[in-house]
Amino acid sequence: MPTNKLCTRRRVLGVAGSAAVAGLAGCTGSGVGGAAEDAESTATAEEDHQDGGTATEHHDDEGGHNEEGGHDETETESGHHDEEDGHGHDETVGEPTETAEVAMLSTDDGEHFEPHVVRVTVGGTVTFVNESGSHSTAAYHPDNDQPQLVPDGAASWDSGLLSESGATFEHTFETEGVYHYYCAPHETMGMIGSVIVGEPDAHDQPALEDPPESKPEAVRTKIAELNEMCNEALGHTH
Numbered sequence: 001m002p003t004n005k006l007c008t009r010r011r012v013l014g015v016a017g018s019a020a021v022a023g024l025a026g027c028t029g030s031g032v033g034g035a036a037e038d039a040e041s042t043a044t045a046e047e048d049h050q051d052g053g054t055a056t057e058h059h060d061d062e063g064g065h066n067e068e069g070g071h072d073e074t075e076t077e078s079g080h081h082d083e084e085d086g087h088g089h090d091e092t093v094g095e096p097t098e099t100a101e102v103a104m105l106s107t108d109d110g111e112h113f114e115p116h117v118v119r120v121t122v123g124g125t126v127t128f129v130n131e132s133g134s135h136s137t138a139a140y141h142p143d144n145d146q147p148q149l150v151p152d153g154a155a156s157w158d159s160g161l162l163s164e165s166g167a168t169f170e171h172t173f174e175t176e177g178v179y180h181y182y183c184a185p186h187e188t189m190g191m192i193g194s195v196i197v198g199e200p201d202a203h204d205q206p207a208l209e210d211p212p213e214s215k216p217e218a219v220r221t222k223i224a225e226l227n228e229m230c231n232e233a234l235g236h237t238h
């Protein structure tokens, strides 16, 4: 089956990806020192609502070792979750809903979209809310001079820079499929997220191919991680 071939490739890619994770270390150097405490509690809260006990406890113990940017979010997440239960990430991607909200954050762990993957129905709307720092959300779409990591024929979007806390940007998704998007100032720090629209066939998504060769390793690693999460949400796991 072509399925097996695809998945084997992905697994190999995953391994290569973790080896390259070191390239991400230090990307948080732009983190604002004063925000460290807030960010720490945010990160803790985020862990709290996942699937209960275990992760929360040791996370608390570790708190405070990461203000200098040495802490690598990507490594931590893929490390402990992959082994636990086959779930690629602490976020659970549910069934499609009509609307979803994504926060844009700057923390001492780096800059990121939260949650990393959201899911809406066809015709559903995602609202991006700038919570801290200055960010943008833009589709990996040729209209944005990017490789196409959205469904064929899908509309593009680009919010431009949102600098005020509480600023929002909405996009309505009319084409079913998997979309990857990025924050222009922080793409190379791994600030990349995904939207799953409807019930797409995972085998038929440009976004879920191998990450584009043209991108730096840090970006490719993040996209590979998102691909795993999206595949899992779509039941494409082996």
Ligand SMILES: [Cu+2]
Pocket (backbone or CB within 6 Å): 111, 112, 134, 135, 136, 183, 184, 185, 186, 191
């Ligand atoms: Cu950003």
